[in-house]
Amino acid sequence: MLLRHELPRRVYDGFGRAAVGLSVFVRPHGVDELQLSLERAANEGLKVAFRGNGRSYGDAALNTGQLIVDMTAMDKVLSWDGETGVIEAEPGLTINQLWQHTLADGWWPPVVPGTSWPTLGGCVAMNIHGKNHYKLGGFGDHVLELDLLTPTGQRLLLSRESNAELFRGVLGGFGMLGCVTRVKMQLKRVHGGRLLVRQWALPTLSHQFDAWEHCQGEDYFVSWTDCLGFGSSQAGRSQMHSARYAQPDQDQEGAVTLHRDAQRLPGSLMGVPAPLVPLVLKVFYSHDLMVRFMNQAKYAASFYSSTAPFFQSHAGFHFLLDQMPGFREAYGAGGFIQFQPFVPREHAQQVFAEIIRVGLRRDLPSYLGVIKRYRPDDFLLSHALDGYSLALDFKVTASNRSALWQTCQELADLVLDAGGKFYPAKDLILRPDQFRRAFGQERITAFRELRKQVDPDRVLRTDLSVRLGIDEPG
Ligand SMILES: Cc1cc2nc3c(=O)[nH]c(=O)nc-3n(C[C@H](O)[C@H](O)[C@H](O)COP(=O)(O)OP(=O)(O)OC[C@H]3O[C@@H](n4cnc5c(N)ncnc54)[C@H](O)[C@@H]3O)c2cc1C
Known part of the structure; x- marks a missing residue:
């Protein structure tokens, strides 16, 4: 019997739930089993995509109408x-x-x-x-x-x-x-299980970029950015987070906190019990005004709280979102997209300010804004550059979907004009021409040459690779 008819099928989604696809799937337990599946799929002309835990926001781990190879059983x-x-x-x-x-x-x-x-x-x-x-x-x-x-x-x-x-x-x-x-x-x-974390509020994007100039002294640096505010002057205000590995002489509990029990995520977030967070978020995400109030509370809480360093476990600092399993449901039936432009250092502040302004002007505000800093690297299709990224979460509804895509594509051109890039794990909107501009024709040609060597029959395919035209001439 053909693999296509014999296999179970499932509807898969991207983490943002704005892209879904029905596929047949296999879940190999070892390399031999995996190889057999690939051989049989190739013989039948079935296209193959690998899938990890499906945490990519868009269509990177989807393969509509074709085969998903779920890799989660190979976890030794x-x-x-x-x-x-x-x-x-x-x-x-x-x-x-x-x-x-x-x-x-x-x-x-x-x-x-x-x-x-x-x-x-x-x-x-x-x-x-x-x-x-x-x-x-x-x-x-x-x-x-x-x-x-x-x-x-x-x-x-x-x-x-x-x-x-x-x-x-x-x-x-x-x-x-x-x-x-x-x-x-x-x-x-690491010498201990905890980081020394500092948190403080800054009123504008410009203050924030001044603060970023000092990130090199910190082991970690990230900012939450309010993309709404009450009035445009408040959009761009932020809560900054920096962290350093606590040294043995700074943390008496360093050794004991290496134990996994000390890494347990807190049971509540801003006073709300963790299991209820998605429900509360759903209420706030039902209307832009509610998000404005939520952001106001978050900003005010950090504005009025101490900026003294405090200890936080590694897991607590890094995996805040794991504290609220199911938070993606809070965006409602249409899900959300994450749009994460990477912009060279010299243009980042201006481009990010414009992106936030356009979102507000078109009534398409982002409910989340997170800024991070990068250095360039030499991987072939690298999204890294000497600059910053701004990750934005846009709620998708039946009525805003086409306007949102159009706006994000226009914003993508703005980013590309500034020499920026995008990150396939977070993308659901780029067109092939935008993908080519982001990574450069030379690198895409080199990538295609590699594909010819390892996958001459083009067995590998994802919804992302088709949308970006990876194998299309041009
Ligand atoms: C809440 C949240 C926060 C996040 N934060 C960040 C962040 O801070 N930084 C960041 O960089 N990303 C972040 N991400 C994105 C996430 O790290 C990436 O999308 C990552 O690739 C997801 O891994 P996965 O195992 O779920 O892979 P999937 O999403 O299932 O697949 C991702 C890609 O990997 C390929 N793939 C999977 N397994 C294999 C394999 N064995 N061999 C070859 N290809 C394979 C798939 O074909 C697909 O193209 C975040 C995601 C979420 C949901």
């Missing part, structure tokens, strides 16, 4: 060295499972996203960033080796020395060059 730690901090694992291991395995020995993943649920395969495929990109780079900067299974059945070892061009392409190549089947990486030594 293959080796761990508590002396050197080098770990080898299967690609379905999550960041959560990773730190739970290593923190007691004094090692933390050097780069983590804002949720602990992505898999290592997903982190490699998107070359994810954390709140410290300006300091330690992206996930790929800490990867030592990868094993890759190509659709033609080749099993390749990739590193900076072996198959180096493919290594540069797979990191950030959104799963289009083969399946990552093993990840070997270097973790970061």
Whole structure:
């Protein structure tokens, strides 16, 4: 029987719930089983997409009408060295499972996203960033080796020395060059389980950019930015967060907090019990005015509170959003899109201010704004640059969907005119011409050459790759 008819099917969504697709799927438990699925799919002309934990916001892990290879069953730690901090694992291991395995020995993943649920395969495929990109780079900067299974059945070892061009392409190549089947990486030594965190409020975007100039002295730096405010002068005000690893002489409880129990996320957020947070958010997200009040309360709380440093667990600092499982439902039936432009340092403030202004003027405000700082790197389709990103969450409804897409595409042109880029894990709106401008024709051609080598029959495909025209001439 054909694989297509014999397999179970499922409706998959992107994390923002604004893109969905029905696919058949397999969930291999090892490389041989995975290879067999790829062979059978190729023989039947079935296109293949790999999927980790589905934490990409848009269509990166969707493959409508085709085959999804769910990698979550391949989640074993293959080796761990508590002396050197080098770990080898299967690609379905999550960041959560990773730190739970290593923190007691004094090692933390050097780069983590804002949720602990992505898999290592997903982190490699998107070359994810954390709140410290300006300091330690992206996930790929800490990867030592990868094993890759190509659709033609080749099993390749990739590193900076072996198959180096493919290594540069797979990191950030959104799963289009083969399946990552093993990840070997270097973790970061930490002396304790806590960070020394500081939080303070700033009234304008300009104050915020002045503060960003001092981020290099901090291990982590990130800002929440109010994209609404009451009156345009308040839009752009922020709550800044900086954090440093607590040194042994600063934290008496450093050693005991390395234990996973000390990393448990708090049971409430701003006084609201965690399980109720999505419900409360749903009420606030029902109307822009309510979001204005919520942002006002958040800003006022930080404006009037102490700016003295306080201890926070690694998990508590990084994975705030994991405290509110189900928060994505708060946006209602249409879901939301995340729009995350990356803009060179010299233009970032002006471009971000304009993006916020346009959202307000067109009645399409972002309910969330998060700014981070980056340094350039040399991965082939890298979203990193010497500059900043502003991550925005736009609620999608049946009535605003087309205006929202049109507005985001116009804003994307503004970003591209300033020499900016985008991040495929967060994208659902870019057109092929915009994708080409973001990454440059030369790099896209080089990426296509790699694809010809490892996937000559174009077996690999995602809804994202089709939308961006990865394999289309031009
Ligand atoms: C609440 C939240 C906060 C986030 N914060 C951040 C952040 O701070 N920084 C950041 O960079 N990202 C962030 N993200 C995005 C997330 O880190 C990325 O989308 C990541 O790729 C998700 O991993 P995943 O395992 O869920 O992969 P999926 O979303 O399932 O897939 C992502 C891509 O990886 C490919 N893929 C998956 N497994 C493999 C494999 N074994 N081999 C080859 N390709 C594979 C897929 O084909 C797809 O293209 C956030 C997401 C959420 C939901």
